[in-house]
Amino acid sequence: MSANVLRDLRDLRVQVIHPPDDEGKNLVDHLKRIGCMVEAVWPIPDAPSEQADILMLAIDFHARDPIRRLLRGHGDNGAALIAIVDYENPSTLQLVLESRALAVTEKPIRPFGLLTTIILARTLWLDRRRTRRQIEKLEAKLSGAHKIQRAKAILMQTQRMNEDDAHTTLRKQAMAKRISIEEIASAIITAHELLTTQFSRS
Amino acid sequence: MSNPSWRVGLLFSQTGATAAVEQTALQASLLAIEEINAAGGVLDVPLEPVVTDPQSVPAQYGAQAERMLSAERIRLIFGCYMSSTRKITIPVVEALRGVLFYPTLYEGFEYSPNCVYTGACPNQNSIQLARYLLHVYGNRVLMVGSNYVYPYESNRIMSDLVVQGGGKVMDEIYVPVNAERRDFAKALRQIEKLKPNVVFSTVVGGATALFYESYHEAFGLERAPIASLTTSEAEVADMSAQAAEGHVTAAPFFETLGTPAARRFVGAYKARFGAQAPVPACAEAAYFQMHLVARALRRTGTDDPDLLLRELRGAEFDAPQGRVRIDSQNNHAYLWPRVARLDAQKKFQIVWNPGVRVKPDPYCVVQSLDDWSADPLTPLPA
Numbered sequence: 276m277s278a279n280v281l282r283d284l285r286d287l288r289v290q291v292i293h294p295p296d297d298e299g300k301n302l303v304d305h306l307k308r309i310g311c312m313v314e315a316v317w318p319i320p321d322a323p324s325e326q327a328d329i330l331m332l333a334i335d336f337h338a339r340d341p342i343r344r345l346l347r348g349h350g351d352n353g354a355a356l357i358a359i360v361d362y363e364n365p366s367t368l369q370l371v372l373e374s375r376a377l378a379v380t381e382k383p384i385r386p387f388g389l390l391t392t393i394i395l396a397r398t399l400w401l402d403r404r405r406t407r408r409q410i411e412k413l414e415a416k417l418s419g420a421h422k423i424q425r426a427k428a429i430l431m432q433t434q435r436m437n438e439d440d441a442h443t444t445l446r447k448q449a450m451a452k453r454i455s456i457e458e459i460a461s462a463i464i465t466a467h468e469l470l471t472t473q474f475s476r477s
Numbered sequence: 478m479s480n481p482s483w484r485v486g487l488l489f490s491q492t493g494a495t496a497a498v499e500q501t502a503l504q505a506s507l508l509a510i511e512e513i514n515a516a517g518g519v520l521d522v523p524l525e526p527v528v529t530d531p532q533s534v535p536a537q538y539g540a541q542a543e544r545m546l547s548a549e550r551i552r553l554i555f556g557c558y559m560s561s562t563r564k565i566t567i568p569v570v571e572a573l574r575g576v577l578f579y580p581t582l583y584e585g586f587e588y589s590p591n592c593v594y595t596g597a598c599p600n601q602n603s604i605q606l607a608r609y610l611l612h613v614y615g616n617r618v619l620m621v622g623s624n625y626v627y628p629y630e631s632n633r634i635m636s637d638l639v640v641q642g643g644g645k646v647m648d649e650i651y652v653p654v655n656a657e658r659r660d661f662a663k664a665l666r667q668i669e670k671l672k673p674n675v676v677f678s679t680v681v682g683g684a685t686a687l688f689y690e691s692y693h694e695a696f697g698l699e700r701a702p703i704a705s706l707t708t709s710e711a712e713v714a715d716m717s718a719q720a721a722e723g724h725v726t727a728a729p730f731f732e733t734l735g736t737p738a739a740r741r742f743v744g745a746y747k748a749r750f751g752a753q754a755p756v757p758a759c760a761e762a763a764y765f766q767m768h769l770v771a772r773a774l775r776r777t778g779t780d781d782p783d784l785l786l787r788e789l790r791g792a793e794f795d796a797p798q799g800r801v802r803i804d805s806q807n808n809h810a811y812l813w814p815r816v817a818r819l820d821a822q823k824k825f826q827i828v829w830n831p832g833v834r835v836k837p838d839p840y841c842v843v844q845s846l847d848d849w850s851a852d853p854l855t856p857l858p859a
Contacts, residue, residue, distance in 0.1 A: 305588065386590070
């Protein structure tokens with residue numbers, strides 16, 4: 276895992292959003308020295324590049340409005356953000372927190388440490404993506420289990436089945452129709468809701 | 478200019494674990510300074526070496542660099558050997574606005590705007606050595622190294638290359654930097670048991686000769702070769718010819734390199750420091766970097782680090798190893814990789830000379846053997 280991040284270092288696309296001054300130039304030079312693909316942008320665009328894996332953003336409090344606009348276009352699946360800061364005052368820190376940066380590098384930017392910062396940010400980003408996907412999967416599973424439970428309750432109530440029979444019925448129906456057991460459960464719930472609504476209306 | 482002389486700091490150990498090899502870099506720096514001064518110095522002002530002995534102790538390099546830069550008002554320092562000594566010196570040089578010229582091979586993954594690196598980084602020696610070893614000796618490799626950062630990183634790179642070549646790393650064993658004979662017992666036992674095709678050694682300094690001697694005592698001449706990037710003429714000088722014979726090293730320079738420029742340099746060095754004095758790659762780097770700096774100084778007229786570094790970036794020089802160049806992006810040198818084998822007189826005989834100048838790539842994580850597969854390689858005579 277960590278070895279892969281190192282291996283993929285040279286495939287990383289880094290977008291640098293920093294004024295093109297000496298610091299910005301040194302930063303871009305060192306990223307190139309490391310061997311990353313670098314795209315430097317200034318002034319602050321409305322949204323980060325969709326191709327970037329890493330976004331290095333100068334957090335300048337005076338530019339907070341364009342920074343906030345940029346961050347609105349930076350979703351969960353956007354690049355790993357590394358904040359470049361020159362002050363540690365609470366207003367700047369507030370912006371860093373809002374940026375959901377995974378790592379921070381300080382000004383003046385020194386070559387030593389930048390590689391570590393990039394590697395950590397990328398690793399955290401990959402970890403988060405994996406965790407997010409896992410949570411989505413678990414949520415789907417949980418919601419499925421909940422539906423099956425509900426459908427079984429409907430069958431037990433309306434068809435006077437015991438729980439085992441209700442479960443077997445669901446499974447057989449799913450197999451016969453070649454759909455998932457969650458889908459058959461959803462269908463039963465929807466049908467039951469339709470019927471009971473009609474009843475209550477009449 | 479009121480300069481009575483251009484004072485330059487020479488920060489090489491004359492005592493301690495790595496004294497033998499650092500001494501050669503010191504002497505080569507002095508030789509270059511003498512040549513420069515004999516030719517009129519820089520803008521009619523001689524270079525004046527200020528020599529200290531950091532005793533192979535990392536903290537001493539930092540302290541002595543600091544004294545040179547602050548009390549002695551020296552801007553340019555030539556020195557360091559082990560990575561630990563460079564790591565401690567660079568922040569000092571950065572903070573006090575000096576420049577360090579580092580003539581030693583190292584593990585890469587570094588750039589300081591205040592350092593110029595004239596030794597090989599891994600893409601200029603490891604990959605060529607691996608190509609040669611896999612082609613000539615086989616792909617079962619056992620690694621023995623001194624316990625510090627260079628050997629670890631060097632072994633990581635070599636392991637990667639061995640695996641790419643379909644081979645196997647049999648074991649990886651570390652000994653203390655100041656290892657004694659008994660510290661190699663475990664390595665020798667594992668070599669006996671696992672019978673590798675090649676032993677890759679990243680043992681450095683005085684322990685090197687002890688390792689090669691113990692290896693020879695244990696296995697005689699019927700043995701797998703020891704391959705190394707750090708076993709140079711300086712370490713071989715402390716070995717018997719039998720212990721040295723047959724082993725392999727990759728470096729950009731060997732004292733037996735027969736080109737006119739190499740002969741001239743080696744001849745001058747031996748005339749000055751003795752016919753038996755070893756002339757390893759880091760001496761050659763120390764020599765050419767001093768000449769490069771003198772030439773840059775002539776153009777800038779000042780040893781102000783910013784101006785001098787600007788002049789040095791992209792600069793080329795006809796070094797004993799061939800024409801070198803300082804890369805304008807990463808401050809490392811373009812060098813000429815070569816592989817040599819020690820003969821029965823413990824002289825390095827070049828067995829593979831690709832004839833290619835290689836651009837330094839200090840941040841290369843994954844090296845590819847395929848980049849070198851097309852080069853002609855002749856197997857050794859049996």
